Amino acid sequence: MKFSLLAVGQQFEYQGESYIKSTPLIAHQVDTGEQRLIPRSANVVSADAPVEAQPLGDSDIEAEQLRDAFAELEQTLHQQLGNDAHFVRAFEQARQRFFERLGLAAVPVSPRAKDHSPS
Template identity: 40%
Template sequence: MAEKKFGQLSAGQEFFWQGGKWLKTSPLLARPEDSDQARIIPRSAMVQSGETETTPDNDAGTAEIREILRQLEQECLSNIELLQLNPDQLQTLREIVAKAVQNARNKAAFSGQAC
């Protein structure tokens, strides 16, 4: 895992910080894996990126699917933050996006294209 500044991560990217796993939801917000409450994280905070090195078992198709899903999740989460909804509605939308992306990853893994 690579150490990066929080500001260098993309929305939708997972990372490790303060002993826990987090999900970046917007340029300044992230939420712990075990919570729905987003917190402001300083852009300069050093975090451990959840990215792993590519192994020889991963082919170009798998990497492409993983990247497409990451970009889709990032774009959705970024746009959700722009909506002027109440916190409960925002959280519901974040959860829907997360479940949709996870379902796509599971479907790809089931069909032999592990993400």
């Protein structure tokens, strides 16, 4: 998660050390109390976050259902934001990371999502 999404007072880990967010840009190291400027965009691990993602099990959502739901989300976003070239590039990168993280083959981009002309 991004540092900017943490609430002031929330504990998190950044670069192997534990901190507590004290202002929107500053955190205090838990052990030493030393202040540190943390970029808003820095990736941190919230102390409240689960340590490890749970693998998909038999009772959880099936991979094909996940792919179908993602394709529907993708189509909706492209219909609403597909004319924005920055969005298209950012979404494609996020899409790739999403499926890589889950260890699943990404669904091909739907033909409708690639068509950026107004409907």
